[in-house]
Amino acid sequence: MAWVCRLGLLLALVLPAVGSSRPGIVVRLNRAVLDYVSDIGKAPLQRALQVTVPHFWDRNGKELQLTRIQIPDVQVPDLHLTFIAGMGIRVSAAANFTFRVFRSGPEPLELKLPVELMADARVTQSSIRSPLVSISACIPSLDHGFLLDGHNSTAEDPLSHASSSSPPALLPLQKHLKSVLRNKLCLSLASLVQDLNVHLGTLIGLTPVGPESQIQYFMVGKPTVTNDYIALDINAVLFLLGSPIVLAVNATPFLPPQPVGAPGAMVTLCLSQDLFDSALLLLQKAGALNLDVTGQLKSDENPLNTSWLGQFIPEVTRQFPNPMPVVLKVRLGATPEATLGAGNATMRLQPFVEVLVATSNSAFQSLFSMDVEVNLSLQLSVSKVKLRGFTSVLGDVQITMTSSNVGFVDIDQVRLLMGPVFKKPLMNHLNALLGLGIALPHMLNLKYVPPEVFIHEGYVVVSSGLFYER
Ligand SMILES: *[C@@H]1O[C@H](CO)[C@@H](O)[C@H](O)[C@H]1NC(C)=O
Numbered sequence: 001m002a003w004v005c006r007l008g009l010l011l012a013l014v015l016p017a018v019g020s021s022r023p024g025i026v027v028r029l030n031r032a033v034l035d036y037v038s039d040i041g042k043a044p045l046q047r048a049l050q051v052t053v054p055h056f057w058d059r060n061g062k063e064l065q066l067t068r069i070q071i072p073d074v075q076v077p078d079l080h081l082t083f084i085a086g087m088g089i090r091v092s093a094a095a096n097f098t099f100r101v102f103r104s105g106p107e108p109l110e111l112k113l114p115v116e117l118m119a120d121a122r123v124t125q126s127s128i129r130s131p132l133v134s135i136s137a138c139i140p141s142l143d144h145g146f147l148l149d150g151h152n153s154t155a156e157d158p159l160s161h162a163s164s165s166s167p168p169a170l171l172p173l174q175k176h177l178k179s180v181l182r183n184k185l186c187l188s189l190a191s192l193v194q195d196l197n198v199h200l201g202t203l204i205g206l207t208p209v210g211p212e213s214q215i216q217y218f219m220v221g222k223p224t225v226t227n228d229y230i231a232l233d234i235n236a237v238l239f240l241l242g243s244p245i246v247l248a249v250n251a252t253p254f255l256p257p258q259p260v261g262a263p264g265a266m267v268t269l270c271l272s273q274d275l276f277d278s279a280l281l282l283l284q285k286a287g288a289l290n291l292d293v294t295g296q297l298k299s300d301e302n303p304l305n306t307s308w309l310g311q312f313i314p315e316v317t318r319q320f321p322n323p324m325p326v327v328l329k330v331r332l333g334a335t336p337e338a339t340l341g342a343g344n345a346t347m348r349l350q351p352f353v354e355v356l357v358a359t360s361n362s363a364f365q366s367l368f369s370m371d372v373e374v375n376l377s378l379q380l381s382v383s384k385v386k387l388r389g390f391t392s393v394l395g396d397v398q399i400t401m402t403s404s405n406v407g408f409v410d411i412d413q414v415r416l417l418m419g420p421v422f423k424k425p426l427m428n429h430l431n432a433l434l435g436l437g438i439a440l441p442h443m444l445n446l447k448y449v450p451p452e453v454f455i456h457e458g459y460v461v462v463s464s465g466l467f468y469e470r
């Protein structure tokens with residue numbers, strides 16, 4: 001819990017500085033999530049309801065007798081969750097309690113009691129800007145009679161089916177058990193919800209993007225609850241060396257149209273254009289997109305050497321009669337632009353490329369430099385909790401000369417020869433980087449399976465089921 005508090009403090013420090021320039025994400029949890037939670041929630045609810053029962057003092061004739069009671073088993077055959085518009089979630093559960101009563105006889109007595117539990121949970125936002133669930137109403141209904149060793153032992157008829165050891169009247173004991181449950185069941189549910197809140201708090205965890213960069217998500221207001229879904233408005237902050245990355249243009253409030261995503265999916269995440277712009281800005285500022293394509297002598301695969309360049313720029317051969325390796329320094333001064341269209345995404349990269357000769361291990365001599373422009377198609381996928389990208393070149397690489405130390409350079413030839421030399425290492429580099437992916441909003445031990453990605457104009461939708469790894 002302590003780290004959650006520290007994160008809260010960190011957020012409190014950075015948020016004023018970030019202002020309104022925060023890329024938005026809308027996470028919509030649909031009804032199917034409730035079905036999944038009811039399914040995986042039964043076991044923890046059973047454990048939570050297994051409360052300790054205080055000893056019972058029974059009057060046996062004239063003596064007071066201490067009776068020890070255990071709940072060896074609670075079965076929750078039925079757990080049902082529904083959305084309550086404007087509020088949160090309604091919980092209704094049916095539980096079968098088994099009590100083991102240790103009396104003076106040789107065998108403990110076993111009593112069973114079916115109990116129904118109804119509770120309303122409000123879903124709001126915590127002080128650390130994670131989702132917060134709190135029980136606003138809780139009613140255990142204990143109207144059923146006890147079953148004694150499988151028979152009906154109602155309050156009116158406590159002894160009719162008692163065993164041959166003829167136990168004393170069970171009525172006071174049954175009252176005791178019911179009052180214990182009446183007092184403890186809602187508290188147990190509340191404490192289960194507290195554990196859930198700690199888990200929900202992991203939504204705002206910092207997740208590494210690269211060695212010096214992180215992403216963090218937090219809620220920007222109360223969730224919207226309808227009868228069909230809960231929508232969480234989430235913002236991302238990307239950090240480079242501890243400082244938040246801020247888009248030059250203020251992020252616009254993100255309002256995705258509905259309905260979106262695959263029908264019946266547990267969760268849909270709508271990712272705004274701003275998220276992609278911020279992630280690319282982070283990569284560019286971190287220098288992660290820059291690369292050096294290094295030449296190597298006596299290699300058939302690597303043509304980057306002066307004798308090869310000299311074939312179309314004679315001045316290179318004149319200056320470097322002996323073959324030397326050539327290096328391409330690819331630098332991204334401008335942030336790549338991602339365009340989200342209907343059904344496809346593209347990315348425009350405008351690197352500055354300097355062509356140098358490696359005159360020794362550490363000394364370089366510049367031959368010429370060029371502005372390059374390349375359009376890439378961007379395929380998006382999600383694995384576990386990460387959004388990953390894969391790019392391939394669309395169309396031609398556009399090259400413009402910016403300076404030359406080797407006199408006239410035929411731009412058509414450069415385009416013809418440099419294009420292929422430059423494309424492959426750039427794609428390998430980009431795909432290695434984008435393949436690492438960026439974490440989507442997520443919680444500890446939860447992953448997206450099976451995710452589907454839909455690209456719309458101006459936003460991306462990830463539609464998925466959830467899987468909780470215990
Ligand atoms: C729970 O108790 C009810 C009523 O006694 C019974 O019908 C049902 O089969 C029990 N379910 C389980 C899972 O024990």
Ligand SMILES: *[C@@H]1O[C@H](CO)[C@@H](O)[C@H](O)[C@H]1NC(C)=O
Pocket residue numbers: 145152153154
């Ligand atoms: C037990 O007895 C009560 C009251 O007589 C009755 O309402 C209930 O249905 C009975 N339950 C079973 C499982 O026989």
Ligand SMILES: *[C@@H]1O[C@H](CO)[C@@H](O)[C@H](O)[C@H]1NC(C)=O
Pocket residue numbers: 296297298299300301302303304305306307308323
């Ligand atoms: C220079 O590159 C060309 C083209 O790949 C290659 O055929 C040649 O062997 C290279 N020369 C040296 C000295 O590495």
Ligand SMILES: *[C@@H]1O[C@H](CO)[C@@H](O)[C@H](O)[C@H]1NC(C)=O
Pocket residue numbers: 341342343344346377394
């Ligand atoms: C992307 O989709 C748009 C509109 O459907 C289409 O005009 C364009 O050619 C597509 N681009 C690619 C690279 O598939």
Ligand SMILES: *[C@@H]1O[C@H](CO)[C@@H](O)[C@H](O)[C@H]1NC(C)=O
Pocket residue numbers: 348373374375394395396397398
């Ligand atoms: C890249 O795409 C943009 C927008 O479609 C276009 O204006 C530009 O000419 C393209 N550049 C290249 C190198 O294909």
